[in-house]
Amino acid sequence: MSQIVPDDKDWTFVLHEVCPECGVDVRTLSVQETVAQVPQVVKRYQSVLERPGAATRRNPARWSDQEYVVHVAEMLEVMLGRLDLMLEQADPGFPNWDQDVAAEQGHYNTLSPEQASQKLRAAAEAYAAKLESISPEKYTRRGIRSNGAAFTVETLNQYAWHDVVHHLWDLDA
Secondary structure, three states: OOOOOOOOOHHHHHOOOOOOOOOOOOOOOOOOHHHHHHHHHHHHHHOOOOOOOOOOOOOOOOHHHHHHHHHHHHHHHHHHHHHHHHHHHOEEEEOOOOOHHHHHHHHHHOOOHHHHHHHHHHHHHHHHHHHHOHHHHHHEEEEEEEOOOEEEEEEEEEHHHHHHHHHHHHOOO
């Protein structure tokens, strides 16, 4: 498999400004708005899996469409784990997660489109359910990424949701 060019950009800037690439502004996105958007976004990603050659890398430095879909599923699983840490511990540190290594080790392109779709749906539903279960007074609980970036429950959701929506933009660009 070809080598993906690592994305080393610190995407936390989307918590303070509109993303200059996709135009998404998550700075005022509420947890409830995210939950409401999950079903529509899952359908959009599932339609990507219906594209001919969805598991083919058309550009050797870019993931295939299917890899993007499975990446989003796995990213939501990672964020779910981070939310759990934030709710269970005071100011926990997040374990590192290398999305490119995860794509290679997870063999995202070897999944059937149905498996990829099920993985996304399950992750998105679990993420939305977790968000719904968190009481607003816990939205300020914090967690820290290994590079020192601090998140609250609310900003972690905004950061994660930007990733979800940004990759739809990547897939349409």
